[in-house]
Amino acid sequence: MYVLGIETSCDETSASVLTQDFRVLSSVVLTQDEIHAPYGGVVPELASRQHITAIVYVTQECLSRANLNMRQIDAFAVTRGPGLIGSLLVGLSFAKGLAYYFKKPLITVDHLEAHIESAFIEHKRVPFPALALVVSGGHTSTYWMKAKTDYRLIGRTRDDAAGEALDKIAKFLSLGYPGGPVIDKLAEKGNPRHFAFALPHMTDGSLDFSFSGLKTAALKKIEEHKISKRSPHFHDFLASFEMAVVRALLENLKQAVKLLKPKSLILCGGVARNTKLRQRFTELSRKLRLTSVIPSPELCTDNAAMVAALALEKLKKGRRPSWPLDLNAYPRISSPTPSPKRRK
Ligand code: KG4
Ligand code: ZN
Numbered sequence: 001m002y003v004l005g006i007e008t009s010c011d012e013t014s015a016s017v018l019t020q021d022f023r024v025l026s027s028v029v030l031t032q033d034e035i036h037a038p039y040g041g042v043v044p045e046l047a048s049r050q051h052i053t054a055i056v057y058v059t060q061e062c063l064s065r066a067n068l069n070m071r072q073i074d075a076f077a078v079t080r081g082p083g084l085i086g087s088l089l090v091g092l093s094f095a096k097g098l099a100y101y102f103k104k105p106l107i108t109v110d111h112l113e114a115h116i117e118s119a120f121i122e123h124k125r126v127p128f129p130a131l132a133l134v135v136s137g138g139h140t141s142t143y144w145m146k147a148k149t150d151y152r153l154i155g156r157t158r159d160d161a162a163g164e165a166l167d168k169i170a171k172f173l174s175l176g177y178p179g180g181p182v183i184d185k186l187a188e189k190g191n192p193r194h195f196a197f198a199l200p201h202m203t204d205g206s207l208d209f210s211f212s213g214l215k216t217a218a219l220k221k222i223e224e225h226k227i228s229k230r231s232p233h234f235h236d237f238l239a240s241f242e243m244a245v246v247r248a249l250l251e252n253l254k255q256a257v258k259l260l261k262p263k264s265l266i267l268c269g270g271v272a273r274n275t276k277l278r279q280r281f282t283e284l285s286r287k288l289r290l291t292s293v294i295p296s297p298e299l300c301t302d303n304a305a306m307v308a309a310l311a312l313e314k315l316k317k318g319r320r321p322s323w324p325l326d327l328n329a330y331p332r333i334s335s336p337t338p339s340p341k342r343r344k
Helices: 033-039 044-066 085-102 111-122 162-172 179-187 212-224 234-260 275-287 305-316
Strands: 002-007 012-019 024-031 075-081 106-110 130-135 140-147 150-156 264-268 291-293
Touching (some): 012 305, 075 111, 111 130, 140 234, 162 179, 162 212, 234 275
Parallel strands (some): 002 075
8 A cells, every 4th residue: 555645834845655564665855945045934925836836746756766656556645734825725736636536535634743743654662652842943832642643732832933933043143044954053063051041931830832032032142242153152152042942842841741741752843853952852851761752854854754654544543534625724733722730
C-alpha cells in the first residue's frame, strides 16, 4: 500500500510517498524562502501563487523518485489546516482532484498533529503518555497524548509563536528570512549569558506561552545597546535572545511535566531544528528520566512525509477512508480544551 501526502500549509510545497510500514519512499520539499526573503516574512498571496506553479512538478518528482506512477497510489493525504488559507486551498483542491479522478480515498490531516506524527516516523517505540511540544513559525503548542493520534491541547501561545519571535528579531536586524536558522548559526559565536531576559510568566496558572514580551524586550535591548551586525555584542545578543526563547519553552514544559507526569517528551516543528533547543531538550529529558523524542532536522520543518504518516496512522486505526470532496480548509488551530490548573 502506498500513501501520497501533500503539504502546502505555508511556504513549502511538498509531496511524499510512504509505504504501509511507514517507510519514506520519497520526500520532495520545495521551499519558497527566496521568494519571501526580500519581504522578511511570508507574503500569503505570493505563497499561494508559488504553490499553484509548483505543486504538479513537486508531485511528479516525488513519484518519479519513488519509482511509482499515480495509479499505484492507494490513498491520498493532505493538510487541511491550520495555515495560510490560500496556500492550504491549493494543496486541498489538488488532492481532491487526484482522489476524485483516481477514485481513491482522501485523508485530511491537521498540520500540528502531522508535526507530532513526524516524531514517530523514526521512533517506533515511544512510551505513553507523552507530552508533545510543537514549536513552529506559526504555532507554539503543547499536547498531552495518551496514545498515538490521541491529542489534547493543554497550552498554546497567546500571541507570537517562538519561530515568529526569532524571525521578527532577525528581520529587524536585517539578517534575512527565515531568521531562525540564521540566529541558530550566529548565536554559536556568542555568550548566552551576556544579556539578561526576564522569562514570560502566566499569572493564571495556565500552560499557555507568550513570546511578544520577549520580542519587545529584545527590541528595547537592540535600541539601548545599539545592536547591529557591526556592534561588538551582536553575537552575544543573538545567543542571549535565543537562550531566552529556549528557556521559556523548557520552563513551561517542566511545569507541564510536574503536573501531568508523562513518560516521554516529544519536540517537533520547524524550531525543533534549533541546535540549542535540541541540546537543552535532550538534557532536560535525561535529567527528568524521560524518553526524549526529536525527529531528524529535515522532518522538523514542513514536509509531506509527516502528512502521509498521519494519514496511514488514521487508516490503521480503522478510521474509514472517505471521499470528502466537500471539505474546506481551516486557517486557525481547532478550538482548545481548557488548560489544566497548576497544582499549588
Ligand atoms: O514548522 P515550520 O517549517 O513552519 C510552520 O509550520 O510555521 O517552521 C518554520 C519556523 C520558522 O520560524 C523558522 O525560522 C524556524 O522554524 N526554524 C528555526 C530553525 N530552522 C527553522 N528556528 C530556529 N533554529 C533553526 N535551526
Ligand atoms: Zn509547520
